[in-house]
Amino acid sequence: MRRRLLIAACAAALFGVTPAALAPTALADDGILVSAQGRDAYSRPLPSLETGRGEAFRHGRSLFRQAWLLAPSAESAGLDGLGPLFNRLSCIACHVKNGRGEPPDGAGDVMRSTLLRLGLPGAGPHGEPAPHPVYGDQLNPDGIPGVPGEGKATLVWHEREETLAGGETVRLRRPEVLLRDLAYGPLGADVLTSVRLAPPVFGLGLLEAVPESAILALAAGNGGRPNMVWDVTKGASALGRFGLKANQPSLRQQNAGALAGDIGITSTLFPDEACTAAQTACRAAANPRRPELTDAQLDALTLYVQALAVPERRNADDPVVRAGGRLFADLGCASCHAPTLTTGPHALPELAGRTIHPYTDLLLHDLGDGLADGRPDFLATGREWRTPPLWGIGLAEPIAGRAFYLHDGRARTLGEAILWHGGQAQPARDAFRDLPPERRAELLAFIRSL
Ligand code: HEC
Numbered sequence: 201m202r203r204r205l206l207i208a209a210c211a212a213a214l215f216g217v218t219p220a221a222l223a224p225t226a227l228a229d230d231g232i233l234v235s236a237q238g239r240d241a242y243s244r245p246l247p248s249l250e251t252g253r254g255e256a257f258r259h260g261r262s263l264f265r266q267a268w269l270l271a272p273s274a275e276s277a278g279l280d281g282l283g284p285l286f287n288r289l290s291c292i293a294c295h296v297k298n299g300r301g302e303p304p305d306g307a308g309d310v311m312r313s314t315l316l317r318l319g320l321p322g323a324g325p326h327g328e329p330a331p332h333p334v335y336g337d338q339l340n341p342d343g344i345p346g347v348p349g350e351g352k353a354t355l356v357w358h359e360r361e362e363t364l365a366g367g368e369t370v371r372l373r374r375p376e377v378l379l380r381d382l383a384y385g386p387l388g389a390d391v392l393t394s395v396r397l398a399p400p401v402f403g404l405g406l407l408e409a410v411p412e413s414a415i416l417a418l419a420a421g422n423g424g425r426p427n428m429v430w431d432v433t434k435g436a437s438a439l440g441r442f443g444l445k446a447n448q449p450s451l452r453q454q455n456a457g458a459l460a461g462d463i464g465i466t467s468t469l470f471p472d473e474a475c476t477a478a479q480t481a482c483r484a485a486a487n488p489r490r491p492e493l494t495d496a497q498l499d500a501l502t503l504y505v506q507a508l509a510v511p512e513r514r515n516a517d518d519p520v521v522r523a524g525g526r527l528f529a530d531l532g533c534a535s536c537h538a539p540t541l542t543t544g545p546h547a548l549p550e551l552a553g554r555t556i557h558p559y560t561d562l563l564l565h566d567l568g569d570g571l572a573d574g575r576p577d578f579l580a581t582g583r584e585w586r587t588p589p590l591w592g593i594g595l596a597e598p599i600a601g602r603a604f605y606l607h608d609g610r611a612r613t614l615g616e617a618i619l620w621h622g623g624q625a626q627p628a629r630d631a632f633r634d635l636p637p638e639r640r641a642e643l644l645a646f647i648r649s650l
């Protein structure tokens with residue numbers, strides 16, 4: 201709390217805004233925004249969610265928060281099936297308070313709310329990343345009793361200094377992946393890795409409801425590219441929207457993928473445990489009950505993620521914030537971080553026909569060598585990332601105490617995140633660096649107000 205007050209006081213001193221201007225405004229009544237007050241600002245249902253859906257929302261919330269148990273578990277039938285290999289016991293362990301995760305501090309730490317995707321050059325039959333033959337497509341550090349966890353990954357950081365207009369210096373750090381205790385032999389020289397920090401999970405139903413045509417229309421104007429990925433239910437190619445490279449077509453599939461890949465819970469979408477042919481102990485330990493999750497449970501979890509509301513903006517009318525908003529447009533940030541979209545029809549009618557302000561185009565952009573992971577993901581190249589939504593980003597630090605940005609959490613401040621932009625965003629990034637310090641502060645005040 202003291203820290204939060206301090207942040208508010210610093211922000212007030214820095215940007216010349218009164219503490220009153222930082223206070224949340226009243227609850228909006230348009231049905232998709234919630235008050236930004238409190239540490240559960242990312243965890244509230246759409247105010248317009250019909251009361252009849254409250255029970256499914258609460259069921260989904262308990263599935264998102266619960267720690268999965270070893271099977272068979274007498275006391276909680278239907279809530280077991282952890283592993284055989286897994287990263288964490290629950291969704292909320294990575295999506296902390298429904299927000300972003302934290303990368304490891306350094307060599308002595310391990311990945312807790314960050315994961316390491318693996319693969320080989322080339323692609324699978326549907327264009328998906330070719331999995332590593334022994335370790336699969338993701339490192340699972342833990343196993344149930346009798347099944348060795350695959351190994352531990354951490355990051356070591358390399359820093360360099362950058363000088364901005366006006367003489368301010370910023371230290372930018374880049375991660376290097378460090379692996380130890382690999383239980384199934386070496387990964388080999390041709391392995392591809394991609395570090396991914398858990399992103400926030402609110403507002404995603406609204407992004408699912410944006411018509412495909414609107415996303416493709418943005419691509420025609422801003423140099424972005426749609427990812428086309430594999431829809432498991434339809435058995436067909438589909439526009440990707442979720443995941444840091446837009447590698448999942450729907451929240452249902454995204455959630456089922458997380459259950460299988462991160463926790464080891466099978467579903468009708470992904471009925472097989474994530475054990476490779478070489479992982480015999482994992483295969484032998486596979487739960488005979490398949491799938492471990494019922495469709496009703498997957499539907500509840502998906503409704504929960506779809507119906508998480510977006511926190512309201514704070515101090516949007518402050519003159520400093522307004523000036524920052526104009527810079528956001530002038531510098532070209534808004535061409536990718538699209539401020540306004542309109543949703544179309546959706547199975548959840550509460551999401552349909554809304555004007556939203558997500559600050560994303562859901563498209564892939566080449567952000568240059570500095571951010572490249574070198575691991576293609578369907579049509580996304582090793583240099584491309586999906587523009588992340590910026591709504592609610594100003595609350596990341598107040599909610600968690602400290603916050604990390606970009607796909608691997610390398611940025612410790614919003615300013616660092618902007619300075620890492622390269623490739624298609626190089627001109628916007630250079631313009632930010634070259635702004636006089638007080639203009640840069642305006643832009644940052646605007647982003648903190650989102
Ligand atoms: C080990 C950490 C971890 C766990 C556990 C985890 N996630 Fe995630 N989640 C991530 C990461 C990392 C990504 C980005 C994945 C990518 O880009 O491939 C992600 C992405 C997502 C997204 C897409 C967000 C977006 O902006 O597109 C949703 C939704 C999601 N996870 C839901 C869940 C659910 C539901 C569970 C529990 C069943 C879960 N996650 C468990 C780390 C985790």
Ligand code: HEC
Pocket residue numbers: 528531532533534535536537564565567571585586587588589590593604605606607608614617618621624625628629632647
């Ligand atoms: C060419 C498209 C493009 C432009 C222009 C652009 N961005 Fe981004 N932005 C992205 C992409 C893609 C990422 C994700 C990069 C990653 O995670 O490695 C990103 C990430 C961010 C993040 C971190 C978000 C998070 O959740 O971690 C912030 C903040 C941000 N951009 C702000 C800005 C600002 C401010 C500008 C203008 C100075 C700008 N961006 C210009 C595409 C763009």
